[in-house]
Amino acid sequence: MENKESNKIELEKENFKVDSSDWELVTDKRGTTFLKNPNNDIWELFGGIIPNELVGQQLFSYQAAMRESEKAGKRMPTSLEVEMLEEEDFGKIVYAGFREWFATGVFYNRGLHNAISGNYGLLSQCVFFWSSSISTSYAWKRGKYSKRVIKNHTQQHSGHSVRCVKD
DSSP states (O other), X not given: OEETTTTEEOBOSSOXXXXXXXXXXXXXXXXXXXXXXXXXXXEEEEEETSOGGGTTOEEEOHHHHHHHHHHTTOOOOOHHHHHTOOGGGGOSOOOOBEEESSOOOOOOTTOOEEETTEEEESTTTEEEEEOSOOGGGEEEXXXXXXXXXXXXXXXXXXXXXXXXXXX
């Protein structure tokens, strides 16, 4: 839905989620427990060393985000639409961090650690949201430490949150 006064889109007030009732429960070497879908392209933070406020948050690869939002009859905003958004436009923000595709063994605060096929990073510190724009696979980033929306490049296999445009 577009706000007619400012020609700015409105976002859903919470992150997009899909049914995870039949997903595999996995615990990595560091004690991070998560659910992964059969395609291994959506991951749900579940427990272990995951902070309680993040349990249930889902991180999607770009392809999974596009596929699942389309199945649900929803759409993600474009990079240009995201650039017009301000802090209050995001509604409830849960700082779910991200899931990187390759293991690096680098640690940032409570975040980045080895996981099966990837690392979780900056948990409870920032959030990355996919845009629908494919140009070099941009993800848009909303950080807890910043009131700005920052566009950031990322690999399509990475796991980020999804916030859809309001109907």
